[in-house]
Amino acid sequence: MLTGLAKHFEKNGLSFLDLVHDAGLAVEVLRGFEWSSPRGSKRGFTHRFVKVEDVVGLLAAFKRVGEVYGSLGSFIRESYAEHELDCEPMEGVLRDLLGVLRECGGRQPLVPKGAGSTLKRLKAYCGGGAYWA
Helix, strand or coil, rough: HHHHHHHHHHHHHHHHHHHHHHHHHHHHHHHHHHHEEEEEEEEECCCCCCCHHHHHHHHHHHHHHHHHCCCHHHHHHHHHHHHHCCCCCCHHHHHHHHHHHHCCCCCCCCCCCCCCCCCCCHHHHCCCHHHHH
């Protein structure tokens, strides 16, 4: 599915930020991109408990973080500087990011309620990308 989404981005000259800044486009892309599975051709984002609206809500929270902090990258750098001497600085950064995403409207299932969570889904989204720059 992610390969199909990436191909859709490339084919249409889109970036992650395009979806962050345009919720209508995000819905259109997430519902309409094509991808292949072992069971055949499919269309749109699908997950057993995460809906398109959940992803769009997370994108809106990222947008708000950018508005408040200048960019997500600025927030991450600032947070990392505060946790730089910690044994695991990225754990502190992820806790801070989780808190700011909740403050900016992020909600479950993609933004866990508490920092005691494994943060699995959030870590998956934090794996990289141009928005961190």
